[in-house]
Amino acid sequence: MTLHWTAAAIDGAARAGTLHTAHGEVPTPVFMPVGTAGTIKAMTADAVRSTGARMILGNTYHLMLRPTAERIARLGGLHKFADWHGPILTDSGGFQVMSLAGLRKLDADGVTFQSHIDGSKHRLTPERSIEIQHLLGADVTMCFDECTPFPATEEQAAESMRLSMRWAARSRDAFVARPGHGLFGIVQGSTFAELRAESVAALTAIGFEGYAIGGLAVGEGQEAMFATLDVTTPLLPADRPRYLMGVGTPADIIGAVRRGIDMFDCVIPTRSGRTARAYTSAGQLNLRNARHADDGAPLDASCACPACRNHSRAYLHHLFKCEEMLGPMLLTWHNIAYYQQVTGTLRAAILDGRFEAVATRLEAALDPA
Numbered sequence: 025m026t027l028h029w030t031a032a033a034i035d036g037a038a039r040a041g042t043l044h045t046a047h048g049e050v051p052t053p054v055f056m057p058v059g060t061a062g063t064i065k066a067m068t069a070d071a072v073r074s075t076g077a078r079m080i081l082g083n084t085y086h087l088m089l090r091p092t093a094e095r096i097a098r099l100g101g102l103h104k105f106a107d108w109h110g111p112i113l114t115d116s117g118g119f120q121v122m123s124l125a126g127l128r129k130l131d132a133d134g135v136t137f138q139s140h141i142d143g144s145k146h147r148l149t150p151e152r153s154i155e156i157q158h159l160l161g162a163d164v165t166m167c168f169d170e171c172t173p174f175p176a177t178e179e180q181a182a183e184s185m186r187l188s189m190r191w192a193a194r195s196r197d198a199f200v201a202r203p204g205h206g207l208f209g210i211v212q213g214s215t216f217a218e219l220r221a222e223s224v225a226a227l228t229a230i231g232f233e234g235y236a237i238g239g240l241a242v243g244e245g246q247e248a249m250f251a252t253l254d255v256t257t258p259l260l261p262a263d264r265p266r267y268l269m270g271v272g273t274p275a276d277i278i279g280a281v282r283r284g285i286d287m288f289d290c291v292i293p294t295r296s297g298r299t300a301r302a303y304t305s306a307g308q309l310n311l312r313n314a315r316h317a318d319d320g321a322p323l324d325a326s327c328a329c330p331a332c333r334n335h336s337r338a339y340l341h342h343l344f345k346c347e348e349m350l351g352p353m354l355l356t357w358h359n360i361a362y363y364q365q366v367t368g369t370l371r372a373a374i375l376d377g378r379f380e381a382v383a384t385r386l387e388a389a390l391d392p393a
């Protein structure tokens with residue numbers, strides 16, 4: 025059976041369920057730590073597992089450039105290479121090419137670009153992106169799309185979305201179906217409701233194991249993002265998983281789960297962990313701030329990670345002051361553990377039919393958006 029999602033409880037538009045994959049079951053809502061180059065930066069695979077994370081994200085763009093998908097396949101695939109034996113979702117590369125690569129040439133067939141690492145020339149097409157994700161051994165493969173830049177006129181967004189829909193059909197044809205594996209379509213259309221609806225119609229006519237909402241968290245702001253979810257999510261098939269790409273802060277995630285999103289990925293917890301920014305149930309902290317120098321209290325008393333269990337804010341402040349590598353390691357560990365706690369709390373609340381009460385309490389405790 026291909027990869028599928030089963031609902032456990034629905035509370036309003038919020039859903040709790042299970043994603044069934046070749047590498048195990050994943051409770052949803054799920055937050056997937058970003059493992060761009062085959063590593064969740066600053067964390068060992070054991071550390072990632074200890075946070076409760078069950079599914080991680082990898083990137084076609086980075087891994088095709090270094091060490092190449094063929095080498096990873098020769099070495100047994102990305103699960104073995106990274107010692108991650110849970111499900112892996114790989115992004116398809118189009119988005120990263122547009123935001124990272126040099127000298128890009130976009131045409132109807134794909135994108136030609138220069139590596140941001142050594143300037144070498146490469147080309148991605150829907151077929152090549154799907155082949156790379158197959159070589160990596162991804163449980164969830166993403167269609168090759170173009171993430172429409174923001175802001176875009178309605179004409180620009182329509183043209184970009186329609187290109188992505190043509191590429192989605194070619195991605196579907198190139199995908200090799202295997203039990204426990206699936207291909208997700210990516211809805212585009214910027215913040216234009218009619219374009220989002222046209223994109224959903226095009227993707228559901230082709231048929232995918234899951235549906236991602238792309239082109240958000242690109243600078244439109246939380247209000248416009250939620251407004252776009254309000255007109256897009258209800259159009260998606262209720263029996264398939266919904267994945268909001270690149271999102272987000274804890275408040276973004278709570279608001280998106282409220283609107284029926286099941287899956288998330290974002291670099292915020294890992295990137296912030298490296299820059300001394302802590303996410304806690306009481307809001308955010310900058311651990312470089314001198315006010316933490318004598319604070320013997322744990323970062324977050326409700327957290328069970330090593331940073332909170334074994335250390336104080338003063339110690340974490342000290343590590344960042346000294347530029348010690350243990351600082352980013354411990355704080356990344358904490359931030360990922362905190363994000364897992366948020367989605368775990370939301371899932372339990374939905375199973376109890378208490379989503380709104382719990383979500384409102386969580387939102388009230390966070391910093392104002």
Ligand SMILES: CC(C)(C)OC(=O)NCc1c[nH]c2nc(N)[nH]c(=O)c12
Pocket residue numbers: 115116117118119166167169170171172210237238239240241242269270271
């Ligand atoms: C700017 C950040 C990364 C926060 O968000 C987005 O860009 N959000 C959109 C996004 C993230 N990852 C994607 N992958 C693909 N294939 N397509 C997309 O639209 C996106």
